[in-house]
Amino acid sequence: xxxxxxxxxxxxxxxxxxxxxxxxxxxxxxxxxAKVVSNRFDGLSRIQQHKLIYDVFGDEVGGPIHALSIKTQxxxxxx
Amino acid sequence: xxxxxxxxxxxxxxxxNRVMLFMxxxxxxxxxxxxxxASGALNALGVQYAALDILPDPRIREELSAxxxxxxxxxxxxxxxxxxxxxxxMEMLESGELADLLGVEQPAPSDAPAPEEQPRQAPIxxxxxxx
Numbered sequence: 001x002x003x004x005x006x007x008x009x010x011x012x013x014x015x016x017x018x019x020x021x022x023x024x025x026x027x028x029x030x031x032x033x034a035k036v037v038s039n040r041f042d043g044l045s046r047i048q049q050h051k052l053i054y055d056v057f058g059d060e061v062g063g064p065i066h067a068l069s070i071k072t073q074x075x076x077x078x079x
Numbered sequence: 080x081x082x083x084x085x086x087x088x089x090x091x092x093x094x095x096n097r098v099m100l101f102m103x104x105x106x107x108x109x110x111x112x113x114x115x116x117a118s119g120a121l122n123a124l125g126v127q128y129a130a131l132d133i134l135p136d137p138r139i140r141e142e143l144s145a146x147x148x149x150x151x152x153x154x155x156x157x158x159x160x161x162x163x164x165x166x167x168x169m170e171m172l173e174s175g176e177l178a179d180l181l182g183v184e185q186p187a188p189s190d191a192p193a194p195e196e197q198p199r200q201a202p203i204x205x206x207x208x209x210x
Contacts, residue, residue, distance in 0.1 A: 046163060046167050046170070046171075047149075047161060047162070047163055047167065050163065050164070050166070050167065051148065051149070054149070054150050054151070059150075061150045061151060062140075062144075062150050062151060067113065067151070068151070069113075069165075069166050070166050071166060071170075
Protein backbone atom coordinates (compact mmCIF):
# COMPACT_ATOMS: atom_id res chain seq x y z
CA UNK A 1 0.00 0.00 0.00
CA UNK A 2 1.51 3.33 -1.00
CA UNK A 3 2.07 6.00 1.64
CA UNK A 4 2.05 9.75 1.21
CA UNK A 5 5.78 9.85 2.08
CA UNK A 6 6.52 7.34 -0.66
CA UNK A 7 4.55 9.34 -3.22
CA UNK A 8 6.30 12.54 -2.15
CA UNK A 9 9.71 10.93 -2.50
CA UNK A 10 8.98 9.55 -5.93
CA UNK A 11 7.73 12.92 -7.21
CA UNK A 12 10.83 14.61 -5.78
CA UNK A 13 13.08 12.07 -7.49
CA UNK A 14 11.33 12.58 -10.81
CA UNK A 15 11.35 16.38 -10.53
CA UNK A 16 14.56 17.32 -8.72
CA UNK A 17 14.22 20.53 -6.74
CA UNK A 18 10.44 20.35 -6.63
CA UNK A 19 8.59 21.33 -3.48
CA UNK A 20 6.07 18.56 -2.84
CA UNK A 21 3.27 18.10 -0.34
CA UNK A 22 1.29 14.85 -0.42
CA UNK A 23 -1.71 14.16 1.78
CA UNK A 24 -3.47 10.86 2.26
CA UNK A 25 -7.06 12.08 2.09
CA UNK A 26 -8.75 9.13 3.70
CA UNK A 27 -5.92 7.50 5.66
CA UNK A 28 -6.56 4.40 3.57
CA UNK A 29 -3.50 4.64 1.33
CA UNK A 30 -5.48 5.00 -1.89
CA UNK A 31 -6.81 8.58 -2.15
CA UNK A 32 -4.08 11.20 -2.28
CA UNK A 33 -3.71 14.88 -2.95
CA ALA A 34 -0.39 16.21 -4.22
CA LYS A 35 0.67 19.82 -4.39
CA VAL A 36 3.81 20.28 -6.46
CA VAL A 37 5.81 23.45 -7.05
CA SER A 38 8.50 23.03 -9.68
CA ASN A 39 10.26 25.14 -12.29
CA ARG A 40 9.89 22.14 -14.63
CA PHE A 41 6.30 23.34 -15.15
CA ASP A 42 7.46 26.61 -16.73
CA GLY A 43 5.85 27.09 -20.10
CA LEU A 44 3.74 23.92 -19.86
CA SER A 45 -0.05 23.79 -20.00
CA ARG A 46 -1.92 22.47 -16.97
CA ILE A 47 -2.56 19.24 -18.83
CA GLN A 48 1.16 18.78 -19.47
CA GLN A 49 2.01 19.66 -15.86
CA HIS A 50 -0.43 17.13 -14.46
CA LYS A 51 0.75 14.48 -16.93
CA LEU A 52 4.31 14.87 -15.62
CA ILE A 53 3.01 13.87 -12.20
CA TYR A 54 0.79 11.05 -13.45
CA ASP A 55 3.72 9.69 -15.45
CA VAL A 56 5.67 9.16 -12.22
CA PHE A 57 3.12 6.55 -11.18
CA GLY A 58 2.04 5.06 -14.51
CA ASP A 59 -0.54 2.31 -14.16
CA GLU A 60 -0.59 2.63 -10.39
CA VAL A 61 -2.99 5.56 -10.80
CA GLY A 62 -6.36 3.91 -11.11
CA GLY A 63 -4.87 0.76 -9.57
CA PRO A 64 -3.39 0.83 -6.04
CA ILE A 65 -3.55 4.63 -6.11
CA HIS A 66 -7.28 4.90 -6.64
CA ALA A 67 -7.28 8.68 -6.85
CA LEU A 68 -4.56 11.27 -7.10
CA SER A 69 -5.68 14.86 -6.96
CA ILE A 70 -3.02 17.21 -8.31
CA LYS A 71 -2.29 20.88 -7.96
CA THR A 72 0.74 22.21 -9.78
CA GLN A 73 2.42 25.58 -9.82
CA UNK A 74 5.69 27.17 -10.77
CA UNK A 75 7.86 28.92 -8.17
CA UNK A 76 7.13 32.35 -9.66
CA UNK A 77 3.44 31.71 -9.69
CA UNK A 78 1.79 33.14 -6.59
CA UNK A 79 -1.40 31.09 -6.63
CA UNK B 80 -18.19 -4.76 -29.56
CA UNK B 81 -14.48 -4.93 -30.33
CA UNK B 82 -11.93 -2.67 -28.67
CA UNK B 83 -11.46 -0.94 -31.99
CA UNK B 84 -15.19 -0.22 -32.21
CA UNK B 85 -15.14 1.22 -28.71
CA UNK B 86 -12.17 3.40 -29.61
CA UNK B 87 -13.88 4.65 -32.76
CA UNK B 88 -17.03 5.40 -30.75
CA UNK B 89 -14.98 7.44 -28.26
CA UNK B 90 -13.15 9.33 -31.00
CA UNK B 91 -16.43 10.14 -32.74
CA UNK B 92 -18.02 11.25 -29.47
CA UNK B 93 -15.15 13.69 -28.92
CA UNK B 94 -15.37 14.92 -32.51
CA UNK B 95 -19.14 15.29 -32.67
CA ASN B 96 -19.78 16.88 -29.30
CA ARG B 97 -18.26 20.27 -28.62
CA VAL B 98 -18.36 19.64 -24.87
CA MET B 99 -17.87 15.96 -24.07
CA LEU B 100 -17.51 14.59 -20.56
CA PHE B 101 -16.46 11.02 -19.80
CA MET B 102 -17.42 10.20 -16.24
CA UNK B 103 -18.30 7.51 -13.73
CA UNK B 104 -22.09 7.45 -13.59
CA UNK B 105 -24.26 10.10 -15.21
CA UNK B 106 -24.77 13.82 -14.56
CA UNK B 107 -28.00 12.91 -12.73
CA UNK B 108 -26.40 10.03 -10.85
CA UNK B 109 -22.64 10.55 -10.62
CA UNK B 110 -20.94 7.47 -9.17
CA UNK B 111 -17.79 9.20 -7.92
CA UNK B 112 -17.14 12.53 -6.21
CA UNK B 113 -14.64 13.61 -8.87
CA UNK B 114 -17.10 12.96 -11.67
CA UNK B 115 -19.76 14.78 -9.67
CA UNK B 116 -17.53 17.86 -9.44
CA ALA B 117 -16.78 17.90 -13.15
CA SER B 118 -20.41 17.55 -14.23
CA GLY B 119 -21.40 20.00 -11.48
CA ALA B 120 -18.99 22.56 -12.96
CA LEU B 121 -20.63 22.25 -16.37
CA ASN B 122 -24.09 22.40 -14.80
CA ALA B 123 -23.10 25.55 -12.90
CA LEU B 124 -22.17 27.22 -16.18
CA GLY B 125 -25.42 26.10 -17.79
CA VAL B 126 -23.72 24.72 -20.90
CA GLN B 127 -25.03 21.88 -22.99
CA TYR B 128 -22.77 18.87 -22.92
CA ALA B 129 -22.71 15.21 -23.77
CA ALA B 130 -21.77 12.74 -21.07
CA LEU B 131 -20.79 9.11 -21.28
CA ASP B 132 -20.68 6.72 -18.34
CA ILE B 133 -17.47 4.70 -18.55
CA LEU B 134 -18.48 2.14 -15.92
CA PRO B 135 -20.58 -0.35 -17.93
CA ASP B 136 -17.52 -1.82 -19.70
CA PRO B 137 -13.93 -1.56 -18.39
CA ARG B 138 -12.68 -1.36 -21.96
CA ILE B 139 -14.27 2.09 -22.35
CA ARG B 140 -11.85 3.46 -19.78
CA GLU B 141 -8.89 1.58 -21.25
CA GLU B 142 -9.55 2.86 -24.76
CA LEU B 143 -10.33 6.38 -23.54
CA SER B 144 -7.02 6.60 -21.65
CA ALA B 145 -5.20 5.20 -24.69
CA UNK B 146 -6.75 7.92 -26.86
CA UNK B 147 -6.22 10.79 -24.42
CA UNK B 148 -3.05 9.75 -22.58
CA UNK B 149 -4.81 10.70 -19.37
CA UNK B 150 -5.10 8.02 -16.67
CA UNK B 151 -8.04 9.11 -14.54
CA UNK B 152 -11.77 9.75 -14.81
CA UNK B 153 -13.46 12.18 -15.38
CA UNK B 154 -12.06 13.61 -18.61
CA UNK B 155 -13.48 16.73 -20.20
CA UNK B 156 -12.99 17.46 -23.89
CA UNK B 157 -13.89 20.78 -25.51
CA UNK B 158 -13.61 21.25 -29.28
CA UNK B 159 -11.93 17.88 -29.57
CA UNK B 160 -9.16 18.73 -27.09
CA UNK B 161 -8.63 17.26 -23.64
CA UNK B 162 -9.13 20.02 -21.08
CA UNK B 163 -8.39 17.88 -18.05
CA UNK B 164 -9.74 15.95 -15.10
CA UNK B 165 -11.69 17.22 -12.12
CA UNK B 166 -8.79 19.16 -10.55
CA UNK B 167 -8.17 21.19 -13.69
CA UNK B 168 -11.89 21.64 -14.38
CA MET B 169 -12.47 22.97 -10.86
CA GLU B 170 -9.46 25.31 -11.03
CA MET B 171 -10.69 26.62 -14.37
CA LEU B 172 -14.25 27.02 -13.06
CA GLU B 173 -13.02 29.09 -10.13
CA SER B 174 -10.70 31.24 -12.22
CA GLY B 175 -13.32 31.88 -14.92
CA GLU B 176 -11.20 30.20 -17.60
CA LEU B 177 -13.78 27.47 -18.11
CA ALA B 178 -16.53 30.02 -18.74
CA ASP B 179 -14.23 31.79 -21.23
CA LEU B 180 -13.40 28.55 -23.00
CA LEU B 181 -17.07 27.63 -23.28
CA GLY B 182 -18.16 31.13 -24.23
CA VAL B 183 -20.56 31.66 -21.33
CA GLU B 184 -20.85 34.17 -18.50
CA GLN B 185 -19.05 33.33 -15.27
CA PRO B 186 -21.84 32.74 -12.71
CA ALA B 187 -21.95 34.65 -9.42
CA PRO B 188 -19.91 32.84 -6.74
CA SER B 189 -23.04 31.64 -4.92
CA ASP B 190 -24.00 29.66 -8.03
CA ALA B 191 -20.90 27.52 -7.81
CA PRO B 192 -21.67 23.89 -6.96
CA ALA B 193 -21.10 22.57 -3.47
CA PRO B 194 -17.73 20.85 -3.88
CA GLU B 195 -18.01 18.11 -1.28
CA GLU B 196 -20.94 15.74 -1.38
CA GLN B 197 -21.12 12.02 -0.90
CA PRO B 198 -21.26 10.14 -4.19
CA ARG B 199 -24.58 8.48 -4.81
CA GLN B 200 -25.07 4.92 -5.79
CA ALA B 201 -23.85 3.81 -9.18
CA PRO B 202 -26.44 3.66 -11.92
CA ILE B 203 -27.22 0.30 -13.42
CA UNK B 204 -27.30 1.07 -17.12
CA UNK B 205 -25.52 3.37 -19.48
CA UNK B 206 -27.23 6.63 -20.23
CA UNK B 207 -26.25 7.40 -23.75
CA UNK B 208 -26.55 11.09 -24.49
CA UNK B 209 -24.67 10.82 -27.72
CA UNK B 210 -27.58 10.17 -30.05
